[in-house]
Amino acid sequence: MPVADDLDTITERWPALQEATGSRPTTTWPPAMGISRLMSDEEQAEAAAERADTAPDAPGPRPTPVNVNVLDVMTTIETGLVTTADWLAERVQRPAFTWSTGRGWSDDIHRQAVLLSAKDAADPRRWRYTGRRSAPLAAEWLALRLRAAPGPFRPLDEGERQAVENVARMGAELIRRTLGDARRKEPLPYPCPLPCGGQLVIEGGDGQTPVVRCEDCGRTFTESGNDAA
Structure with a gap:
């Protein structure tokens, strides 16, 4: 280019960037996808508590709208x-x-x-x-x-x-x-659920379906949890 x-x-x-200043900050990247099953019970409880604290009708002071x-x-x-x-x-x-x-x-x-x-x-x-x-x-x-x-x-x-x-x-x-137009790649703090136990990375953020891939065995995992070798 x-x-x-x-x-x-x-x-x-x-202009789209200016409009985005009025949106609430999010923590949607990397997305949880189907790999949420790999989180510990304690981590899932913490994530649920965070969502409750940031809900529009949650009690207490609201975050800045900017x-x-x-x-x-x-x-x-x-x-x-x-x-x-x-x-x-x-x-x-x-x-x-x-x-x-x-x-x-x-x-x-x-x-x-x-x-x-x-x-x-x-x-x-x-x-x-x-x-x-x-x-x-x-x-x-x-x-x-x-x-x-x-x-x-x-x-x-x-x-x-x-x-x-x-x-x-x-x-x-x-x-x-x-604005979510660029494809990104980040490591995940969970090992591959297959026997190799390799490093998982997530790729996405560009509007395409995010994919989790094991850098050791090469298997990929989509949002449905199915792997596509």
């Missing part, structure tokens, strides 16, 4: 993008033209030169160090720089391109993970 597409992903998925984890992700992405845009603009953005004819405003040439300078400084393609600064705006501006869109800029060198690619890839991956 072209890295500029990662920046497009950030721009397009940002998903702090999502806010942290948004802050991380936005800081990375805006900082990168500031750094890149400092390097590749041409300063606005300035002309001084030494004549007064009544002089046509002087007036045209001043207006041209003001127009160049106000070019909407420029990155602004003040005013509206957000992750989507920075992502869009950086994507245009990667695509060498015309404007008051010089082309990016290889080091600059690599720096933008790194922050774009990081931001897009964080969004995919947070």
Whole structure:
């Protein structure tokens, strides 16, 4: 996938990320699936108690309605993008033209030169160090720089391109993970129920059916508890 597409992903998925800040934090990854039978009685009792404490009608104070984890992700992405845009603009953005004819405003040439300078400084393609600064705006501006869109800029060198690619890839991956678009793999604290007793890992989180797999014998277990060798 072209890295500029990662920046497009950030721009397009940002509203969904903002909406997710209002959702209740969950602990659904990794999902319990059919392997809950491998939990001890004590662990299952603790899990049931946790669900009771977080139920909407549970007694006691309610958790904050804001998903702090999502806010942290948004802050991380936005800081990375805006900082990168500031750094890149400092390097590749041409300063606005300035002309001084030494004549007064009544002089046509002087007036045209001043207006041209003001127009160049106000070019909407420029990155602004003040005013509206957000992750989507920075992502869009950086994507245009990667695509060498015309404007008051010089082309990016290889080091600059690599720096933008790194922050774009990081931001897009964080969004995919947070919104459940990325496939993930994590070890589970339960041995394989088959004689090998190997390490179990769970793969999923990308909208596909999660699968538990034994890294020793290679057997896989789906939500129904059936294994598919």
